[in-house]
């Protein structure tokens with residue numbers, strides 16, 4: 001079906017177009033007509049299925065736009081408030097609708113000012129209750145939406161929510177969305193919804209087919225090695241590693257950092273500011289691996305997470321669904337990879353049954369397999385690379401000093417290191433860089449480089465763009481990396497026997 005079939009007003013169709021949405025997701029296809037008919041609604045669908053637009057579009061369609069706060073969306077966390085309000089702003093701006101975001105920890109006055117100018121507000125329960133109860137703000141929304149209701153329950157917001165509804169007009173359309181429907185949510189629904197219709201995306205639809213799910217059986221002591229090997233092999237663009245406990249998050253963050261990855265930890269008791277900063281770095285690609293607990297990563301919406309790793313299998317199926325829903329977003333493909341010890345196999349079966357999904361059992365790739373895949377990537381990259389005039393010149397220059405096979409090897413090694421980072425066209429180097437290359441080539445010892453140079457090129461390339469000092473053993477690099485790149489660390493990582501067990 002198409003969005004055309006909903007007969008939205010032109011401004012809204014324009015916004016949908018601008019957002020690049022081609023066709024409604026299943027929850028949108030089911031929910032939008034019901035909401036347009038004016039029904040209250042309970043929508044159940046996992047994260048990443050497009051619930052924001054499922055309520056946002058039909059609500060905006062019905063809004064008049066000149067009567068103060070017409071729509072109120074309540075969400076569990078500040079991040080979600082910002083995400084949802086960004087999304088609604090996109091849909092509403094063509095119709096001139098104003099959106100305000102309301103959450104704790106910021107000054108009241110500005111917030112109140114914004115609310116008074118807004119048509120849509122997106123709020124977390126605590127601050128909203130606060131504003132309503134103190135009568136600093138009075139609103140009469142015709143549309144009230146509870147988003148991620150189960151999460152609000154988990155976070156202990158039930159009382160706040162009930163209280164908030166005492167300040168809202170009885171005459172309203174109420175919509176409730178939740179990934180799961182625990183009993184208390186059903187009871188809440190009976191209290192706040194009027195004759196609701198329900199939309200449930202069934203299990204098979206619920207499992208996002210864009211996510212390939214697999215598990216690897218490992219002994220407990222092999223988890224770190226297995227994780228490294230898999231990251232080497234899968235070569236994720238951005239990934240999230242889930243742990244059960246904060247302690248594990250901290251330990252693994254230090255460990256992965258020591259391995260040369262750009263890592264950030266995300267856990268529940270981080271300062272909000274720090275949290276937002278961390279998430280921003282991840283979105284911008286400054287951090288390539290997020291290590292997180294379940295709670296910390298709930299609702300996290302980063303479109304290009306290519307892989308989710310479960311360092312340990314989560315305790316319950318709901319967490320599993322939430323975790324893997326961080327990948328395969330917005331039509332992208334994703335992989336969800338779970339490490340299990342043999343005695344956790346039963347948990348896999350249980351989750352598969354609960355979620356209505358299949359996880360494929362895989363075997364940790366051998367080091368040889370990792371290398372073969374990398375070589376394959378490299379060959380493909382070389383085949384794709386256009387040779388530029390300066391590239392030819394560069395090879396000519398290099399040929400004065402070194403033989404062509406070595407040049408090729410060198411370039412191959414460098415390209416390999418660059419591939420993941422930004423697909424930089426290595427052939428387009430400037431003359432300074434060519435000189436540096438020649439220096440490197442002169443000191444080049446074939447076997448040594450191949451052994452050590454491959455694994456983790458990421459840091460090096462980053463150093464490069466930063467400082468420009470590309471002499472491998474030269475000075476000028478910052479502390480911790482120095483020892484990694486310069487010394488035997490890398491070599492020993494690739495060469496050591498530890499990782500070979502798979």
Ligand code: ADP
Nearest residue numbers: 021022023024025047048049050051052053330
């Ligand atoms: P949920 O609330 O179910 O977790 P979101 O509403 O956050 O999901 O949507 C997830 C992502 O999918 C967002 O980036 C959103 O812009 C995108 N999206 C939603 N609906 C569509 C659609 N019909 N076509 C393409 N992308 C969509």
Ligand code: MG
Nearest residue numbers: 051052147148
């Ligand atoms: Mg949502």
